Ligand SMILES: Nc1ncnc2c1ncn2[C@@H]1O[C@H](COP(=O)(O)OP(=O)(O)OP(=O)(O)O)[C@@H](O)[C@H]1O
């Protein structure tokens with residue numbers, strides 16, 4: 136490949152890009168390559184990546200742009216990461232590839248297969264929700280992923296147990312990890328996914344994932360994600376869902392640590408009666424940088440979206456929140472709610488928060504707001520004046536702030552797990 | 565019990581308290597009155613340990629200890645209680661949860677055993693009767709969306725739970741109708757004992773019909789400019805503060 140590309144880093148990625156063996160995905164991959172050649176990865180001034188300079192970060196920390204080979208990983212390590220008391224279908228990903236030996240699931244009410252085994256019809260679906268041209272990192276994933284995983288839930292099926300999805304990551308030879316998931320939930324289905332992203336060591340890797348989810352008519356999906364990685368993890372998640380008539384989709388993202396994490400979460404509300412919920416909590420210390428870019432697209436009348444993100448930032452950490460709500464002309468009677476609240480605990484912590492509303496319909500209810508402040512001194516004094524120690528009082532107040540997000544977790548065992556993670560973090564912030 | 569000597573305090577460099585002297589013995593009730601902005605709440609806050617106020621001169625001893633040397637939580641644990649003029653709303657923290665933490669931390673400091681959930685609830689029930697506070701408020705976030713009267717009642721309820729030896733009630737009566745006033749005063753009176761003392765900050769002599777003070781002090785421009793018996797409150801009710809202001813302002817010219 137000698138074609139001139141926009142920037143050097145894009146070229147490095149393209150040179151190393153893995154060429155998929157599955158024939159029915161070659162055309163899609165080519166689309167990714169063409170897009171990247173024309174557009175390149177975001178430059179410093181790119182509006183969408185203005186506060187999160189990923190190209191620069193990657194240039195400084197990634198030297199081997201090839202795919203990370205399978206890491207050494209055993210059942211003990213997997214066991215250590217399992218969420219206590221959670222009865223689940225366990226999917227273990229080793230550097231982005233599903234590890235069938237370490238996974239443990241029974242395909243009741245759903246089927247799971249590798250992209251290599253997709254029918255022509257199924258393969259057609261890949262890349263139709265997370266479109267290459269929407270985001271350069273989605274395009275990059277499209278050029279780089281090896282084997283994707285396709286989960287299919289047939290019409291009317293309810294997957295009772297949640298999926299517990301563990302992503303183990305480690306630079307190994309190459310530093311680039313490109314998981315690719317497609318969830319195809321047909322009409323009247325239900326499923327819950329709980330995802331945990333784990334670093335196997337402290338070396339820098341670049342995790343660039345794409346998850347596409349189709350939530351068909353009257354289906355209900357919950358997707359939970361925990362990001363608690365090493366301080367050198369660089370990560371972009373492209374998560375896109377198409378939500379159809381009367382369907383609901385809820386996303387929950389808890390971010391605790393990483394060098395630079397960017398979450399692109401897009402909800403396409405494609406029909407009436409559907410609902411999209413986005414909850415996020417980021418509790419950061421050190422130099423962690425977490426950027427949540429969300430996008431909800433109301434296209435038809437009578438759909439609702441709710442979004443609540445909260446952050447507590449200590450040390451030199453940085454948070455970015457950008458919430459886009461797009462209400463198209465046909466989307467009358469839309470209810471869209473968005474809120475982002477932040478507490479800064481140190482003078483060096485930074486938050487950039489920006490709601491972006493674009494409303495073309497005239498009969499809608501949209502509200503948005505953001506706040507950034509310090510811990511409330513008056514509240515702190517009030518608690519102390521009742522005999523509660525300062526540290527304890529601080530913990531109570533911070534937990535009260537964060538707890539509102541945790542209340543949206545529907546799975547008890549997972550909620551307990553998140554509470555313990557949050558309390559531990561707040562104790563050290 | 566409490567001895568305040570020549571107390572000076574300022575906020576952001578502005579002196580507010582300019583030499584307060586006050587002696588309080590166990591069993592006594594002291595009323596502090598005075599025009600708006602004279603420094604009553606400042607005095608209460610300084611005693612409770614609010615950090616924004618800087619003590620520039622003077623000393624305060626409480627049961628032989630240097631009160632100013634203690635952080636706010638230890639003052640509370642030693643037995644100082646401030647009923648806030650404006651109780652703070654704290655979303656996300658339930659009243660019950662908050663009180664249980666407070667009671668147990670205070671008990672730990674005093675070397676008393678921790679209360680388990682059952683014992684705590686029965687103590688709560690007992691004290692709730694005292695101020696006729698609605699059970700429903702207990703599971704709600706602390707003071708959040710409480711009416712003015714509910715907030716004031718909640719302050720006295722907390723006082724009952726924490727069993728202080730010195731209670732400072734900062735305008736706990738303001739904004740209460742006569743029924744609520746009776747309930748709140750009744751609660752305060754039931755908690756009174758020969759071993760504890762009360763400071764009531766108020767604008768209204770009405771309260772002093774229910775909580776009868778042994779002494780009444782007038783605070784003006786950061787100083788106690790007049791002290792007397794409960795009859796002084798009646799005089800103030802009738803004549804206002806102008807005569808006192810004239811006395812003070814005239815004397816300093
Ligand atoms: N945080 C603050 N910053 C600056 N000035 C303050 C602050 N708090 C109080 N003051 C000033 O200190 C003075 C005394 O206020 P304080 O609240 O103690 O009065 P008060 O006697 O309690 O009045 P009121 O009867 O209205 O409650 C006032 O002039 C007030 O403006």
Ligand SMILES: [Mg+2]
Nearest residue numbers: 604605606649
């Ligand atoms: Mg006052």
